[in-house]
Amino acid sequence: MRRIQLLLVDDESDFLIAYARRLARRNVEVSTAPRARDAIEAIKAAHFDVVVMDVMMPGMSGIEALKTIKKIAPGLPVILLTGHANSEAALQGMAYGAFDYMLKPVGTDELYFKIQEAVRAGVAGVA
Template sequence: MKIRLLIVDDEKDFTDSLAERLEFRDFDVSKAYSGEEAVGMVKEYNYDVVILDVAMPGMDGVQTLREIKNLKPLTEVIMLTGHATVETAIEGMKLGAYDYLLKPTEIDDLVTKVQAAYSRKAEQEERIRKAKMMRYFESPRAVLEDKEDP
């Protein structure tokens, strides 16, 4: 199964070019050109990893990250920017960003980060699945134990 990506950047040429390069590497890629558009798409679809520009007009990357994490906490977000500040990076990481990369970034570095972010998401989903299964299997046991006590 292909990793589902959403690229969010107001620079259309950059976004289209990056999407093309990632599709060539066998990712399932969607694009949004604003934070507002990205939030709407995240409400509608499940993405594994979002590649998100920090500096966008309207809803900026940090606001968009906050909304994405509220909607889909397990979706991993990699922040991209050409105007990095330590404060923005720290804020993004506090809000749950997986990582923070400077533009322009090497495509191989980005692919490595995307794969690592996807692995973390898959591990979290597996832990949740196991916890739900344990709760299911413990439930009948608890019922039986309650019946045995007078």
């Protein structure tokens, strides 16, 4: 089975390091970006099956980045993560085309299953 190509975007380096390691053990090829602008550049430069991105980041928010990502790669599934039970941000993200959103802290298994679901949906959407 082909490894899932994941772009993990979060301004918290501890989160990036921990989840990149955990997901790598589950046959996921993880690229990381500490800022939304870095994520957008990465998406322009390489192929990803799915993006997992924090909503609250300095500079450009995850919601703003989502809008740009959907212009660059409309079929790319984006899962938003939020540390705040902010239903407005979640609804806004869904309105702009996010695949889903999850509340932090998120369990590795829970996140992995959501990533698999997003990849399956993305592949189905492309076919």
